[in-house]
Amino acid sequence: MKDEMILQVQNLHKSFGDHEVLKDINLDVHKGEVMSIIGASGSGKSTLLRNINLLEQPTGGDILFHEKSILSDDFDVTLYRAKVGMVFQSFNLFNNLNVLQNVMVGQTTVLKRDAAAAKTHAMELLERVGMAPYVNAKPDQLSGGQQQRVAIARAEAMDPEVLLFDEPTSALDPEMVDEVLNTMSSLAHTGLTMIIVTHEMQFARDVSDVVCFMNDGVLAETGTPEQIFEHPQEQRTQEFLKRYLSRV
Amino acid sequence: MSHMLKKWWAALAVLVVGIGVAGALHRTPVQAAGKDNGEFKVGMEAGYAPFNWTQSDSSNGAVKIQGSNEYANGYDVQIAKRIAKALGKKPVVVKTDWDGLPPALTSGKIDAIIAGMSPTPERRKTIDFTNTYYVSNMTMVVRKDGKYANATSLKDFKGAKITGQLSTSDYDAIDQIKGVIKEPAMNNFPAMRAAIESGTIDGYASEIPEGSSAEAANPNLKMIHFAKGQGFKTNPDESDLAIGVRKGYEYKAKINEVLAGISQKERTRIMNEAVANQPSTGNTGNWFVGLMQQYGGMLLRGTGMTILLAVVGTLVGFIIGLLVGIIRTIPRPRSMGKRGLLRFFDWLLAVYIEVFRGTPMIVQAAVLYYGSAQALHLSMDRTVAALVIVSINTGAYISEIIRGGITSVDNGQFEAANALGMTHFQMMRKVILPQAVRNSLPAVTNEFIVNIKDTSVLSVISVSELFFSGETIAGQNFQFFHTYLVISAIYLIMTFTISRAFRLIEKHMDGPKNYNVMNNQMQVETPHIGGTTTARKDAE
Ligand SMILES: Nc1ncnc2c1ncn2[C@@H]1O[C@H](COP(=O)(O)OP(=O)(O)OP(=O)(O)O)[C@@H](O)[C@H]1O
Numbered sequence: 001m002k003d004e005m006i007l008q009v010q011n012l013h014k015s016f017g018d019h020e021v022l023k024d025i026n027l028d029v030h031k032g033e034v035m036s037i038i039g040a041s042g043s044g045k046s047t048l049l050r051n052i053n054l055l056e057q058p059t060g061g062d063i064l065f066h067e068k069s070i071l072s073d074d075f076d077v078t079l080y081r082a083k084v085g086m087v088f089q090s091f092n093l094f095n096n097l098n099v100l101q102n103v104m105v106g107q108t109t110v111l112k113r114d115a116a117a118a119k120t121h122a123m124e125l126l127e128r129v130g131m132a133p134y135v136n137a138k139p140d141q142l143s144g145g146q147q148q149r150v151a152i153a154r155a156e157a158m159d160p161e162v163l164l165f166d167e168p169t170s171a172l173d174p175e176m177v178d179e180v181l182n183t184m185s186s187l188a189h190t191g192l193t194m195i196i197v198t199h200e201m202q203f204a205r206d207v208s209d210v211v212c213f214m215n216d217g218v219l220a221e222t223g224t225p226e227q228i229f230e231h232p233q234e235q236r237t238q239e240f241l242k243r244y245l246s247r248v
Numbered sequence: 249m250s251h252m253l254k255k256w257w258a259a260l261a262v263l264v265v266g267i268g269v270a271g272a273l274h275r276t277p278v279q280a281a282g283k284d285n286g287e288f289k290v291g292m293e294a295g296y297a298p299f300n301w302t303q304s305d306s307s308n309g310a311v312k313i314q315g316s317n318e319y320a321n322g323y324d325v326q327i328a329k330r331i332a333k334a335l336g337k338k339p340v341v342v343k344t345d346w347d348g349l350p351p352a353l354t355s356g357k358i359d360a361i362i363a364g365m366s367p368t369p370e371r372r373k374t375i376d377f378t379n380t381y382y383v384s385n386m387t388m389v390v391r392k393d394g395k396y397a398n399a400t401s402l403k404d405f406k407g408a409k410i411t412g413q414l415s416t417s418d419y420d421a422i423d424q425i426k427g428v429i430k431e432p433a434m435n436n437f438p439a440m441r442a443a444i445e446s447g448t449i450d451g452y453a454s455e456i457p458e459g460s461s462a463e464a465a466n467p468n469l470k471m472i473h474f475a476k477g478q479g480f481k482t483n484p485d486e487s488d489l490a491i492g493v494r495k496g497y498e499y500k501a502k503i504n505e506v507l508a509g510i511s512q513k514e515r516t517r518i519m520n521e522a523v524a525n526q527p528s529t530g531n532t533g534n535w536f537v538g539l540m541q542q543y544g545g546m547l548l549r550g551t552g553m554t555i556l557l558a559v560v561g562t563l564v565g566f567i568i569g570l571l572v573g574i575i576r577t578i579p580r581p582r583s584m585g586k587r588g589l590l591r592f593f594d595w596l597l598a599v600y601i602e603v604f605r606g607t608p609m610i611v612q613a614a615v616l617y618y619g620s621a622q623a624l625h626l627s628m629d630r631t632v633a634a635l636v637i638v639s640i641n642t643g644a645y646i647s648e649i650i651r652g653g654i655t656s657v658d659n660g661q662f663e664a665a666n667a668l669g670m671t672h673f674q675m676m677r678k679v680i681l682p683q684a685v686r687n688s689l690p691a692v693t694n695e696f697i698v699n700i701k702d703t704s705v706l707s708v709i710s711v712s713e714l715f716f717s718g719e720t721i722a723g724q725n726f727q728f729f730h731t732y733l734v735i736s737a738i739y740l741i742m743t744f745t746i747s748r749a750f751r752l753i754e755k756h757m758d759g760p761k762n763y764n765v766m767n768n769q770m771q772v773e774t775p776h777i778g779g780t781t782t783a784r785k786d787a788e
């Protein structure tokens with residue numbers, strides 16, 4: 001199962017003006033794999049995720065999804081995005097819709113499911129993340145942790161093949177971090193491919209198949225959690241982890 | 249959808265540019281746009297008694313006003329009837345603002361101007377005139393109990409504040425008074441009479457029939473009888489009244505023939521009759537009841553027209569604003585061809601917004617209505633023209649309001665919608681516009697209210713909205729204060745109702761302040777904010 005490649009990032013470059021943020025990134029993601037990306041602030045982790053689902057346009061290199069380039073002119077971007085979900089640091093729930101509508105809207109407009117089926121599916125997912133009692137609430141009436149769990153349900157509702165998480169817990173108060181991490185853990189190893197940018201080292205270690213360390217626009221080191229956290233080869237990795245773990 | 253839209257925009261742009269260019273190049277007189285259908289269409293203000301006024305019934309031989317339930321009467325109307333009869337046509341009165349008369353004539357909306365107009369050399373450049381149909385002498389109207397009531401010579405008006413009607417020879421004649429303070433010209437006689445009563449001017453230059461009418465109708469006013477040789481010196485060319493026609497008008501000679509057949513004695517008789525028949529103030533009982541009885545219908549129709557213009561204009565303008573908002577936020581397509589096309593439409597929309605925000609609505613209305621008739625030979629219904637102008641004009645403003653509303657929506661909302669795989673249109677409809685519209689609603693309400701008030705400028709194309717009706721009424725009953733008080737009250741009621749209604753809509757859009765927690769026995773856990781969080785199951 002792990003042999004099938006779902007996403008391949010090849011020689012990816014991204015510059016904003018003359019500021020080169022991503023410098024030749026190469027990355028293979030297998031189907032069903034849980035990959036964590038760690039690294040210092042400003043190293044380009046968010047930019048990498050945003051290039052993967054085309055919120056940013058790469059300036060060089062290629063990205064393959066099921067071995068097809070997502071950058072070619074005839075590639076259906078909206079269909080691709082429906083299959084590659086994203087969970088944002090700032091939740092980004094639709095402010096004009098309530099919890100249930102947030103989880104239904106993608107299903108009905110993009111996947112064209114009928115309202116009843118979308119609702120059943122949404123309720124199932126909301127129950128799983130513990131947000132079923134709040135179906136009528138508007139996003140601004142919820143805590144950050146609750147909003148993020150709804151956002152995860154919203155992404156899941158599209159039945160995506162890949163889910164991207166961009167620091168899903170770093171905007172949360174400490175006591176709400178766990179409820180979100182638990183939700184994510186329960187998704188791991190269910191066949192869903194996950195790419196998680198995070199500063200939660202313990203979580204990354206426990207849940208990932210692969211951990212990538214990103215430094216200044218390049219992937220400095222990639223390996224199993226054990227390799228990265230116990231026996232980091234690169235000096236930059238060692239320094240980062242030392243600094244990071246001593247802070248906690 | 250977007251294809252239709254593009255075509256529509258292209259057509260609009262072509263129309264606007266076309267009218268402008270054609271209007272500039274194509275200055276030759278045109279035939280009546282309405283063609284010769286047995287009607288003799290006469291333009292007049294229908295608010296310049298005793299020459300012409302508006303009344304609500306057909307008494308004393310009044311003539312129906314085109315596109316309204318009201319009638320016009322007065323010296324001009326009686327002359328018009330005689331001419332129409334001789335031409336074997338049916339007389340029709342087209343009620344038109346003073347400044348709208350020449351363009352209405354050159355564009356073929358009317359066949360003749362019979363409106364107490366004198367054939368100045370300036371006017372002769374654009375239109376033609378028949379022989380004199382009324383020999384008029386100039387006078388001055390002042391306050392009866394004022395400083396100038398006993399004046400007998402122009403010299404007595406040294407230091408007096410005097411005005412006259414805009415673009416008339418009367419106004420130019422004020423220069424003959426040495427040491428006079430020439431006030432800016434005013435638009436119409438009701439306004440000048442009100443200005444005398446309020447003391448902002450000491451008097452206005454006018455013609456004798458208008459002066460005697462003013463005197464008869466308003467006890468506070470007096471017409472000056474100048475001593476021989478001490479009054480205004482007038483050039484017959486400029487002060488006698490003639491009928492304006494298009495250059496090369498086929499019936500001009502025939503009209504002169506008819507005029508020659510009306511003797512001086514007969515003219516005096518018609519004028520005396522007109523002075524006697526002009527609507528009286530009817531000062532009986534409560535002024536409000538009186539006003540409503542006599543003019544309630546006119547006010548109601550004026551109010552209805554104002555509401556129609558404002559509601560349709562704002563609604564269509566809003567839809568235009570939404571469409572422009574959607575188009576202008578389309579992300580840059582990948583292919584070069586589409587990108588160029590999008591750029592072009594963006595540019596077109598920017599031009600549209602700048603042109604319609606950058607020019608007064610009164611000018612836009614005149615260009616569309618008179619310009620389209622003159623240059624493109626298009627005969628447009630004036631209500632339709634008014635609706636089109638208000639809608640397009642409002643659309644330009646609301647487009648910018650909506651654009652502001654869209655930019656104020658958090659960028660995360662766009663990204664989340666994109667990440668779900670929504671198309672631009674889906675994203676706009678489901679996520680962005682509902683929020684943008686909510687953000688824009690106070691500004692849109694403002695536009696609506698502005699439309700209620702500013703549609704008053706559409707009187708330039710003779711649309712009888714509330715303000716135009718008010719002017720007409722005040723011109724007849726001379727009760728300026730009372731009439732405009734009622735008009736103000738009606739405007740206030742409309743605008744207040746709108747602002748309240750939109751408050752309710754805003755509240756409704758915001759939804760309830762609270763939500764109900766669904767107590768579902770199926771639920772796995774009931775998290776409370778800051779309360780029990782489940783243990784970190786994956787902690788070491
Ligand atoms: N739209 C943009 N325009 C210009 N520069 C940008 C843009 N987005 C990101 N950058 C720059 O790219 C670099 C990497 O940013 P990125 O957000 O990817 O870092 P990150 O690794 O996610 O950091 P953090 O851990 O703080 O989220 C930064 O120097 C940032 O200033």
Ligand SMILES: [Mg+2]
Binds near residue numbers: 046047
């Ligand atoms: Mg980041």
